[in-house]
Amino acid sequence: MRTLVQKFGGTSVSSDFARNHCLEHIKRERENGFQLVVVVSAMGRLGDPYATDTLLDLVRSNGDSLPLRERDMLLGCGEMISAAVLCSLLCSKGIPATILSGYQAGIITDGHFGQARITDLRPEQLLTNLGENKVVIVTGFQGGNENGELTTLGRGGSDTSATALGASLRAERVDIYTDVNGILTADPRIVNDAKPLLVVSYAEICNMARQGAKVIHPRAVEIAQQARIPIRVRSTFSLDEGTLVTDSPLHATGMVSDRHVTGIAHVAGITQISVQTVEGKADVQLQVFQTMARHHISVDFINVTPSGVVYTVFDYDAAKAVALLTDCGYAPTAISGCAKVSVIGGGMNGVPGIMARIVEALTLQGIAIMQAADSNTTIWVLVKDVDMASALRALHAKFELHL
DSSP states (O other): EEEEEEEEEEGGSSSHOOOOOOOHHHHHHHTEEEEEEEEEEOOOTTTTTOHHHHHHHHHHHTOOOOOHHHHHHHHHOOOOOOOOHHHHHHHHHOOOEEOOOOTTTEEESSSSSOOEEEEEOOOOHHHHHHHHEEEEETTEEEEEEOOOOEEEOTTTTHHHHHOOOOOHHSSSEEEEEESSSSSSOHHHHOOTTTTTTSSSEEEHHHHHHHHOOOOSSSHHHHHHHHTTEEEEEEEEEEEOOOOOESOHHHHHHOOOOOOOOOEEEEEEHHHHHHHEETOOOOOHHHHHHHHHHHTTTTEEEEEEEEEEEEEEEEEHHHHHOOOOOEEEEEEEOOEEEEEEEEEOTTTTTTOOTHHHHHHHHHHTTTTTOOOEEEOOSSSEEEHHHHHHHHHHHHHHHHHHTTT
16 A cells, blocks of 8 residues: 655644644545554643653753753653554544554664664564554654664654655655645745745755754755655645655656745854964864864854854854864954855756845845855855844845745
8 A cells, every 4th residue: 555654743733623633634644545654743842741842841940960861761752642642532533543652663773862863764563553554653753772772863853753764664755744834935924925835856945944944854854855755844734735845846746947046044043253374373274173073063154265264153152162262272253143044946056146136135235245155056145133034035035936
């Protein structure tokens, strides 16, 4: 039989109202002839009783000293509760269902508690349960190491669970259900005329996710791309099909798109750090980035020149980064309160004039570009936080993404 993986996020399983919508999606796809694997997240968000962030707050208020192994044991509880509640609902409606942990479903990881990576997929028990015509509910966000100890996959881990299981089962598709109707051209909270996208490529959505669009985790997309399994990002509360993510939009939809730019994304809360070469120190680049790596400070937006380096860190790491560089004998300058705005599109590679249009749109709004970089599908610009919303709206209009 055809296999479909459905993943329901925290808001999709957070209330009776939401879970009944999940039930309808499950019933519909069973009637369409699919074997179903249903991956669930923990219920709700911070403040809800069983949400992951609520569990973390509970630990913080009780000494904040839980070892990583035991922390993973705690965090796995949220998905187990979601799975049990949904299983009970399905069984009450006459739909046979069973629950597997991520490890029981075949997700084998390394031993890095809190940020485990998948090393193998062994879906034998999952296949057995599917053969019994059961809906198999799998706890997302988790797997197990070779010793069978529970591990968690880090932020966005339930998305990763879903596409990994889809890959192991050669599923026809993975449906990611959330509280928005697919992927939009920009954040609708900032850009009022942001438009839903019918189809995007894996590369485009990976870049949108990495640059601030929070609808799906980029690790999940990478796994789906490797297995060539389409993803649909859709709303739990609607019958709309949302956004299809695939390697060949033309083949999947029959639609020809001549767009250069697909969407605009953003990340706020960034500090730009500049370090100039010091006389007698020839290894400034090596020393700067080794120092950041040793102290687990994530760096981004890197420009390296013979005279020094310019890069960004998150605002919460900025003071530590500056202190470390000062201890190394440098005199770094830091500009906090910046934002990274990304213009993303699989059709921009090799097309002249894209950067000119970006500069024109921002210049007309009086927005200074502090730094820029590009790849074959993305152009990034760094602006001040106070200019971020205006920059998003100006670029969205410039590339006519509302049409």
